[in-house]
Amino acid sequence: DTGVSQDPRHKITKRGQNVTFRCDPISEHNRLYWYRQTLGQGPEFLTYFQNEAQLEKSRLLSDRFSAERPKGSFSTLEIQRTEQGDSAMYLCASSLAQDRGTPYEQYFGPGTRLTVT
């Protein structure tokens, strides 16, 4: 078990550029989540995948954001035409399916810190 990995760990980009982040979940986990964490705040839910299906998108996920999880394995989060307000830590988490209504633990990756200048 190598845990959840994210790449890159840090990204500095200029306003207006596109960026893409990658998340590799724990291999047997079929559920994958993206969260965003701004300075001094707790993580906020962005989107959720069960296998390859994107089942929920938060209102925080504007049209400039898109996420994919081809083949139900790794996931990518793309931000187009970045804005300074996009500067944040982007966290990925994965989990197994629930067991009789009790949520399994979400395992978090180290995050990708995005700075938009």
Next chain:
Amino acid sequence: GNSVTQMEGPVTLSEEAFLTINCTYTATGYPSLFWYVQYPGEGLQLLLKATKADDKGSNKGFEATYRKETTSFHLEKGSVQVSDSAVYFCALSDVRGSGYSTLTFGKGTMLLVSP
């Protein structure tokens, strides 16, 4: 909607002091409750959890009891160590219609422990 409120930090303690970090929540239904810890430069790690009222979660000397009557899940530790210095997040699970859960987090409380 669901929300989590934590006491503001930083909480500054001397080693071996008693720790309490308050957490209250607002939720519909019966959420599970969690404490996550984030060490500098690292991702979130689950510290403990409780899935129903009156459950006590515990790990590494930390404890928290799910109090439905006061909608609280306060984190406690009897004797903190310098290595406990981190940011602590209280969270609740929000079960969606398809049976999966997302997490709603508080803003986090920074704990600083000095020798």
